[in-house]
Structures are given as C-alpha cells and as structure tokens.
Amino acid sequence: MSILHTQDVNRGGHMPDIAALETGIKKGDRAMLGRAITLVESRRSDHLAQAQELLSRLLPFTGKARRVGITGVPGVGKSTFIDAFGSNLTKLGKRVAVLAVDPSSGRSGGSILGDKTRMERLAVDEQAFIRPSPSAGVLGGVGRATRETMLLCEAAGYDVILVETVGAGQSEYMVADMVDVFLVLMLPGAGDELQGIKKGILEIADILAVNKADQDAGKARRAARDYASALHIMTAGDAAWKLPVLTVSGLQNQGLDALWETMEKHRHVMVEAGLFDQRRQDQRVKWMWAMVEDRLLTRFRNHEKVCRILPGLESDVRNDCKTATQAAEDLLSAFGMGDLE
Known part of the structure; x- marks a missing residue:
C-alpha cells in the first residue's frame, strides 16, 4: 500500500536521524519518505529546524519533476481521473x-477529500505514492507542508508530482503557485457552461478539460466549444500559451494520452519563451513571503501576552464592548508592534 499516514516522528523522545532520512529518501525508500513528510508537517519548533536541515541537504536533488496541479468542483471526478491518469504515467x-491539499473541515475536523483509497490502481502501484496533507483548517500550513513534501518526493526520485486541491477558493490559487502546469477539470452540461467559468480560474489555469465525456460525448464537445469560444474573447491575444480545452474521461481512460501530450507541449512552449524558469523563480519568492506570514502568525498566536488577553478581547468583540480594530490594536501592542499604522 503506497498510502502513508501521519506518524509521530518524535516517538520515544528521540529526534529523527536526519542523515538516515536523507539516505533513505535518496534511495527512494517510501517508509523514510513518509517519516520525512510527517516531520515537515509538524509545527513544533524543534521539528521545523530538523525539517529545514533535511530539506537543505536534499535541495540539490530536487526540481526535476513535472509539477502538475489539478482542481475541479466536487463531483467532477478528480479521484477517478487521477487514478487513471497516474496509472497511465x-x-x-x-x-x-x-x-x-486537504484543509480539514472547520466544523467537524473531517477530511474534505476523504479516503484516498478510491484511487484503487495507484494505491497498489509500486511506482506511485499517495499522501493526503490535512492541517486542521490552516490553509497556510497545508501550503508549507505540500511545497516541502513536493521537494521530498522529487529527491526520492518521483518524476511527476500531481497536486490535487478540493477546488474551493484560496486553495486553488495556492496550488497554482507551486506547480508548472495547472489543470482545471470541468463538468459537461452543468447548467450554463459559460457561467461556470470563474475569471480568477482563467488567470491561473493552463489547461481546461471537460471530464466525464463518456456520459454524453455530444454534450461534452458542446461544452468544450463553448468554453473555447469564451476563452478566445477573454484571454490575451499575445500570450505565449493559448489555453486549450480538451474532453476526457477518467472513468473510461479517454483523452488522457492527448492530455499528457498537451502538458508536454506546454512545458516546451514555456521553456522556449523563457517563462518556465521564471515561473519557478517567482514561485520560490512567493513561497518565502508566505512562510514569513505563516511564521509570524504562529509566533503571534503563541505569544504569552497575546494568549493571556485574547479570551477577554474575543468576548469584548462578541458582545460589542470593543470594536474589532481596537481589539486588534490591543493584541498587536501585546505582541510589541504598536498601533496598526
């Protein structure tokens, strides 16, 4: 089974052996990879330091994989699609x-993406590795863990990294900022197809694919034509890459070879235009700033004075005894940052 679940990397009170993890990952040892991923997912300060040491050692062995982001609304068939597409690869x-990328439910704590064993073929494929990354609703934490997990997988010799998002809000933009090509799966005949295109998605998508084409091939082709017509009007005419619209079926494994060829073409066009390396460089800088925000927020929430006054301030805001702005200024003052100006 290639699905590895979170384990306690500090079991027995011992810090992880970084040298052993490094050696194991370079050999493609999935057990060692699983332990290393658990380490980078941890928010403990000692684990963070250990994770960064490991990543620094492995950094020269990263960057060679194809990084593919995949999104789509619930019900579009992402798991079935990824199972077939990954198996083809x-x-x-x-x-x-x-x-x-699996920000857990804020109400129940349960996983939105659910049981990844729905990917029946990949789950038992020795050449595949599946890893959910729940984070109790902290999207920034998911982003950090997923980016660093991607580097670990590259160092372990994986050639293609498929990053799946739930297709809800900010997670889509976060994933687009860590991959080379971003695929948006669409449903055929889901109401007015043109209304189904969010402008924000067009700004980050590299390929659109109408999935479930096996259910009604004619409807899927009409949807693809409508999307393509809308894109012709809405996208820049001088762009190096023209956003294509394909029809596929994950269930019947239709159109997936053509999709991979399109991804290969996208890479070639981006490299020739000098945009491939630029994209990755820009992503690394964005990652740096995201980590600044993530670490600042973590230190802020754990600050002794902030923790002491926070319950009272939250109560004051709830009961209209203090404005949210006033309460924020009080928290920042306790943190040592003065007023919001």
Whole structure:
C-alpha cells in the first residue's frame, strides 16, 4: 500500500536521524519518505529546524519533476481521473506522487477529500505514492507542508508530482503557485457552461478539460466549444500559451494520452519563451513571503501576552464592548508592534 499516514516522528523522545532520512529518501525508500513528510508537517519548533536541515541537504536533488496541479468542483471526478491518469504515467515508466491539499473541515475536523483509497490502481502501484496533507483548517500550513513534501518526493526520485486541491477558493490559487502546469477539470452540461467559468480560474489555469465525456460525448464537445469560444474573447491575444480545452474521461481512460501530450507541449512552449524558469523563480519568492506570514502568525498566536488577553478581547468583540480594530490594536501592542499604522 503506497498510502502513508501521519506518524509521530518524535516517538520515544528521540529526534529523527536526519542523515538516515536523507539516505533513505535518496534511495527512494517510501517508509523514510513518509517519516520525512510527517516531520515537515509538524509545527513544533524543534521539528521545523530538523525539517529545514533535511530539506537543505536534499535541495540539490530536487526540481526535476513535472509539477502538475489539478482542481475541479466536487463531483467532477478528480479521484477517478487521477487514478487513471497516474496509472497511465506509471505504465510509461514514470514514478508518480499524488499530494492532496486537504484543509480539514472547520466544523467537524473531517477530511474534505476523504479516503484516498478510491484511487484503487495507484494505491497498489509500486511506482506511485499517495499522501493526503490535512492541517486542521490552516490553509497556510497545508501550503508549507505540500511545497516541502513536493521537494521530498522529487529527491526520492518521483518524476511527476500531481497536486490535487478540493477546488474551493484560496486553495486553488495556492496550488497554482507551486506547480508548472495547472489543470482545471470541468463538468459537461452543468447548467450554463459559460457561467461556470470563474475569471480568477482563467488567470491561473493552463489547461481546461471537460471530464466525464463518456456520459454524453455530444454534450461534452458542446461544452468544450463553448468554453473555447469564451476563452478566445477573454484571454490575451499575445500570450505565449493559448489555453486549450480538451474532453476526457477518467472513468473510461479517454483523452488522457492527448492530455499528457498537451502538458508536454506546454512545458516546451514555456521553456522556449523563457517563462518556465521564471515561473519557478517567482514561485520560490512567493513561497518565502508566505512562510514569513505563516511564521509570524504562529509566533503571534503563541505569544504569552497575546494568549493571556485574547479570551477577554474575543468576548469584548462578541458582545460589542470593543470594536474589532481596537481589539486588534490591543493584541498587536501585546505582541510589541504598536498601533496598526
């Protein structure tokens, strides 16, 4: 089974052996990879330091994989699609890692993406590795863990990294900022197709694919034509890459080879235009600033004076005894940052 669940990296009170993890990952040891991922997912300060040491050692062995982001509304068939698409890639001799950006439900704590064993073929494929990344609703934490997990998988020799998002809000933009090509799966005939295109998605999508084309091929083709017509009007005419619209079926494994060829073409166009490396460089800088925000917020929430006054301030805001702005200024003052100006 290639699905590895979170374990306690500090079991027995011992810090992880970084040298052993490094050696194991370079050999493609999935057990060692799973332990390393658990380490980078941890928010403990000692684990953060250990994780950064490990990543620094492995950094020269990263960056060679194809990084593919995949999104789509619930019900579009992402799991079935990824199972078929990933299996096709392993048959081509590629090692495939699937990372699920999975901000847990804020109410129940349960996983939005659910049981990844729905990917029946990939789950038992020795050339595949599947890893959900729940984070109790902290999207920034998911982003940090997923980015660093991607580097670990690359160092372990995986050729293609498929990063799946739930297709809800900010997670889409976060995933687009960590991949080379961003695929948006669409449903055929889901109401007015043109209304189904969010302008924000067009700004980050590299490929649109109408999935479930096996259910009604004619409806899928009409939807693809409508999307393509809308894109012709809405996208820049001088762009190096023209956003294509394909029809596929994850269930019947239709159109997936053509989709991979389109991804290969996208990479070639981006490299030739000098945009491939630029994209990755820009992503690394964005990652740096995201980590600044993540660490600042963590230190802020854990600050002794902030923790002491926070319950009272929250109560004051709830009961209209103090404005949210006043309460924020009080918290920042306790943190040592003065007023909001």
